[in-house]
Amino acid sequence: MGQAIASGIFNLTGGAALQAGAAILLSYLLAGATALCCAAVMAEFARELPISGAGFTWTITTLGELPAMFVLGNTLAGQVLGNAAVSRGFSYFLAQLCGRPPTFFNVGSSSVNPVAFGINVVITLLVATGVRESAFFITGLTLLHLLMLSIVMVAGFTQANPANLQPFFSGGADNCIDAAGILFFTFIGMEAPAVGAEEAHTPSQLPAAIIGNASVAVLVYFFMALSLLMMVPAAEVGTPAVPVSAAEYRANAFTAAFSAAGLGHWNSFVLVTAMLGTLTSLVTLMYSCSRIVMVGARDRLLPPQLSRVSKRTQTPAMAQLLVGAIISIISLLTSTASLQRFTVICYIVTYFVIANAMMVRRYLPGGSRLRCSSFMTVEAGPTIHGSSGCLTWLAARRSIPWRRALFLLHLAALNGLSIAAATVFQTVTFQPARASPGDTASPPFSSWLAVVVLLGGWAAATLSLQLWVPLEYEPTWHIPRLMMPWVPSFALLLIPLALSSLPGDAWVHYAVWCGILAAFYLLYSLPASYLRHYAPDWQNKEELK
DSSP: OTTTSSSHHHHHHHHHHHHHGGGHHHHHHHHHHHHHHHHHHHHHHHHHOOOTTTHHHHHHHHTOHHHHHHHHHHHHHHHHHHHHHHHHHHHHHHHHHTTSOTTTTSSTTSSOOHHHHHHHHHHHHHHHTOHHHHHHHHHHHHHHHHHHHHHHHHHHHTTOOGGGGOSTTTTHHHHHHHHHHHHGGGGTTTTHHHHTGGGOSOGGGHHHHHHHHHHHHHHHHHHHHHHHHHHSOGGGSOOOSSOOSGGGGGGOHHHHHHHHTTOGGGHHHHHHHHHHHHHHHHHHHHHHHHHHHHHHHHTTSSOGGGGOOOTTTOSOHHHHHHHHHHHHHHHHHSOHHHHHHHHHHHHHHHHHHHHHHHHHHHHOTTOOOEEEOTTSOEEEOOOOOBOSSTTHHHHHTSOHHHHHHHHHHHHHHHHHHHHHHHHHIIIIIIGGGGSSTTOOOOOOHHHHHHHHHHHHHHHHHHHHHHHHSOBOOOOSSOOOGGGTTHHHHHHHHHHHHHHHTSOHHHHHHHHHHHHHHHHHIIIIIHHHHHHHHHOTTOOOOOOOO
16 A cells, blocks of 8 residues: 555646646546556465466466566566655655755756665565564554545545535546546556465465455545635646656655745645655565566576575565665666656556456467465466357357467457557547647537447457457456456456557567567576576575565
């Protein structure tokens, strides 16, 4: 929860409100629904595979080593760069708290920021001291942060004026939907409880932790946005939704709204609340990143020395110190804007792959369905021919290759239609309305028609999958049959929309990163993994207890 409910509400809400108006409330609900669908998908995996690594572990057991390598690389890049960006945000909030410009702690006119470097060094040492100590710190900070968020929310409602919500759709329906894609970024990190699953006292509670994490985040963000919009009209708050420079942190939407409502004396409290959000996110990200490095090294996709666990602290100390050093250096030298966009791509592509992996696990005949038993031994899950539709019994009589082809055809259609709908919406429907901030010019009817046709195709493909393709596997904790495959399919539909709102240069950087990952896998990870699996005297020497 410390990662999911962080400082995103302070950084993104204002810009999204300028874009969508008061309809940002619907944007948060739509983004929250997507987050809950992703959380349900992750909860299934977490209950079946309570092993550290989260998305990497789930992918390698379902789709194989190569897709898992890309998930590992994306997750690590997202967490490392995300931590660096959040730590610089901490320095900006601290500067504002001291009554200085956001870039006050930068060295001269450069982007060098020693405060961001220092806070990462301190948190690295804290997390490396032990699981219990860092867990107590995270829990205490998170509870204090939630309390302060509640106080900020209540203070905002004392100045609420329902008239400020009118006109509700001032930005148009297209801006409302696009803002939902942007605001989905605020829910990044909802899978954090599963990252260190091996250290959980009751792994059976992981589904409740993940879904509860996302649910609380949805409620907190919705009511925080409601208090903001009822204090001042949407047109008077915020900055562009994706910050392009540190200076834009001056216009923190909540401090601006409190000042406009005559509550300027609350600004220091609001900034301290935002700083607490960054701290909880920093500690959680640092903890998660070291565990993912440990699991990747355990499977030899990374150097195996990084999987060693300290007998004294019971933490992967070497991985923790290496990750902390890299994050500290990046936060010292790199600006926030260049980090945020790349972080978003890495995280959300990972969620997209996990949603596909869940569909493969549930529907693909003959697929890998490893799970942990109640004695924490690995076993193969039983195959069923469950019916979620009235025609699946016909397909169940067919051969395995026929059923496999039928499912893969549906999965390819869902992915293609979802990506096409997001692309058409951004390039044809929404872009003409972006001529100037607040411009609500209606896109041409033909553009809307193309989007509606693609959405209809997505709905038809999902319904066809439900009616024709039988379930092959049902986990212990699972999404109800009547909601399959709608829950993961809805995630597949909304995730590309969040990605399509990013600029083209971010995708160029991501393509370069994928090339680096592919080269690293072919030159190091693949040979190392082969040697591990085929060594005659190999044994698992993992020391984590």
